[in-house]
Amino acid sequence: MDSKYLQRILLARVYDVAHDTPLDYAANLSRRLKHDVWLKREDQQPIFSFKIRGAYNKMSRISPSVLKRGVVAASAGNHAQGVAMAGKTLGCPVTIFMPITSPEIKVKSVKSFGAKVKLVGDSYAEAFAAADAFRKRKGLRLISPYDDADIIAGNGTIGLEIMRSAKGKLDAIFVPVGGGGLIAGIATYVKSVSNNVKVIGVEPMDSDAMTRSLNAGKRIALKEVGIFADGVAVKLVGKECFRLVQKYVDDIVQVDTDETCAAIKDIFEDTRTIVEPSGALAVAGLKKYCSRLNRNGKGFVAVNTGANMNFDRLRHVSERAEIGERREAIIAVTIPERPGSFAQFCATIGDRGITEFNYRFADEAEAHVYCGVQISSREEGSRLIATLKRNDYPVL
Template identity: 35%
Template sequence: MEPSSRAYCRGVTPSTLPSVTADDVRAAATLLDGVITRTPVVESRALSQLAGAEVVLKCENLQRAGSFKVRGAYTRLSRLTPRERARGVVAASAGNHAQGVALAASMLGIDALVFMPVDAPLPKLSATRGYGAEVRQVGTSVDEALAAARVEAARSGRILIHPFDHADIVAGQGTIGLEILEQVPDVATVLVPLGGGGLVAGIAAVLADVAPHVRVIGVQAAQAAAYPGSLQTGRPTAVTPGPTMADGIAVGTPGQVPFGLVAGHGVEVRTVSEELLSRGLLMVLERSKLMVEPAGAAAVAALLAAAPGEFRGPVVPVLSGGNIDPLVLLRVVRHGLVAAGRYLQLRIRVADRPGALARLVDAVAAAGANIVQVEHSRTDVELSVSEVRVDMQVETKSAEHRTAVVERLRAEGFDVAV
């Protein structure tokens, strides 16, 4: 299993926690009744076998607007005063909070303006506009879009709807925790994708009060992990997110409200690699027939990284969202196939004589691999005049099969580079 890193905090005590309790979450649940979808839970036999414990997926990817974000957005917007509603709202998001705010604003008759990064996925842009919000693209990250939203709020008087750093947002997201307790009463471990922290903070707040025996673990993309360093220093500390497929959790600075709850409730934080994210997405898509975005697969990625039996079951990974650009999906699935040993790219030198390529193709077929693409080159300067280079993409059945294919080709005398 690929390891994941872990972080804890001992510098924040419960006395310093923001005021978000189980009662706040229950009040939000009442407010959201009939507004949001009570998303299903789905048992995964494949993940249960890997984890050595029962695994039940909480499918927020099937939520209205495609993610959990509408829970917090509607809770926050519905509590604005009539005067605040008249001023309109402004938000910033990589896409899911944008859609949640746009949908909630349309239901409540509030004018919404949303700032999104310039490279935000097209489906998220289109959906946000489709719900009636005005969209402006600025910067290359959620943090830059949020800075622009703050400027606009100060200039226009619009109410800033922060994606995670507000008690109402946290309480709304925490309603997922109540549903998990009702749907999986004996739940022992909850794995939660973690960006700014609103989702895991809300779930931790309600479980700490109602079911303190339940272990809550936040999962960040290693390329955009602000919480580990923040938990070590005892305060929100900014990082510069690197490139990650998990744009939905690529947040550079934890929010004050969620950080206090995450630290005070002793939530463990783990990080997962891009390979684990792609493998997690592929696993959910292939075995559970559920579409998730990379950020939405973070909890499953942590499960894949863990040793069998490491998490006490039932384990509930939260699939936080399913809004993924089809073009991104193609790349991520390919990445996941490679990471899982299901896809192999070979560079092979063969003699430049009739029948050499046919012998190579026969050897690949005999090894049980399926050739997807072949490119044949004689012009590489590293080749001798009597050689050609063959770049070959093949499908394999597993990591073990991938290794066996390479070993067989080398045993038959081919010069193979992977």
């Protein structure tokens, strides 16, 4: 056991600015999954993200003379807000490098704390390279978003709060994974007090650096990462984070964009709060994990890490949530270009609702139909495709 981390977590300076967030029972989700599900509400922090914990714990331990010169950080958004708020609290000038693709709501929040923002590149890696060059040129301290003992310890206070507040049996804690600082901190604390509670990470399929690294036994750098869950869009996990994850994390679950959107809807239905994609990963992974279990009645916690969602993304999330819940099937079908063929296609679809539709002329012989069809389950979607194929409709 890493006794130094346990001590660091117990002495972490987070509560000058961070809240001991509630552990809320998700009644609707629990009823559907037939397991007790609790949500750790880090979306209720002052910056609507857990990131204030690690950032403040780190910066509060830096000497006043260093803070006076200023600090620099790179982030897609939430770490930037944490550093900016900590800087304002401690009277420290802050410069943040953010990818051009960062959500506007996060950029505005960083600026509201008085930090200088520089938008650079299309990814965290490019923003970090620019921040590191700026640090060297100006002689400033760089605040890592995850690969730092004080950052990890600050995040570990979430694990402390969960273990202290958990009601009834607790079987597993689900944690989003980006660079690894959050799950490293939580897992290190949890395993120091109980080996019976599993710590399970959740990654997007298109940003799976931790999964690949664990499989390889060494850190693997991704060439590209998805940006939908921008809060975890990391090409290379932290060195110290990886060491702790190897030692203490039980499993990693991967989820796709549709499953993440469905989880955003699940959280909304239980809390009336809209979390950002990375903030919903834990619930998405929890649901997937539950689908593999052959018994009910377990107790799970999902860490809702943030709620900094751009409003204009909500329509996209709503549409993809239906697919993630297997309530909509998106199909592309080729039909003959002749009178009556479209009516026959509609008859084959039956009385199912159509959520979207596009008819495109291909040539004199055929046309392409793209449509969204309401379904009640994945099995019904499979039956629909089988029916279309039996009626000689090529499904793409």
